[in-house]
Amino acid sequence: MTKTQLNAAIRAIYERLIRAYGPQNWWPVSLDDTSSQSVDAQIVVGAILTQNTAWANVERAIAQLGHARRLSWAALRDISQEGLARLIRPAGTYRVKAGRIKAFVDYLWQHYDGRFDDLVSGDLDTCRRRLLSIHGIGRETADAILLYAAGRPSFVVDAYTRRILRRHLLIEGRASYDEVQRRFCMAMPADPGLYNEYHALLVEVGKRHCKPRPRCDGCPLSDMPHEAVD
């Protein structure tokens, strides 16, 4: 397949998914009090909590944090790691994730005096490297923070994205995260709203049809080329 064909296929997948499912409007933020708690803090915390975790469990943990009035950079700085771990317990691996949230918040206060906007301003690649230097922030979490919390065009590549592209023969089995991300950036304009929708749509079609054991019945991509499934 030529690069032109590859780009066309990636655009075609987006067109089909948006037609089939419509806008997904991620990130789902629900703050009852935006004066003392912040949307960006909630998204960053959610991005860490969702690591290898079903979203429904993340929502429970976020609800507990909101109830405890901890969804602000200052409140997250002031809570103990143990107290934080108790609140996020429903999200699983809670001791590990409490440490990662703390690492992020400590970094934010240490280098940017708690100003999230300053952390995610300037050259995109520089921002990404900054985030990756924080313990517990890997590629996917860094891109999710940049895209969903900062509104910057950093495409998020998750397990579904790779599985779908691999199943439709658009990437090699060993393609790295950055390679997959580059494929999308070549095919699509650098528009945060577009990246936001595309990633959310891939998760949606993945959940419905592209599990490790695929269920292709009714999948909007089922007549596109793909590898044989049981």
Next chain:
DNA sequence: GACCAGGCACATC
């Protein structure tokens, strides 16, 4: 009971 979920760090080869 087994498998999966919107990963990452670390050890090892």
Next chain:
DNA sequence: GATGTGCATGGT
């Protein structure tokens, strides 16, 4: 650079 393992809850 690739591969394996621990982290841990809750839904299917």
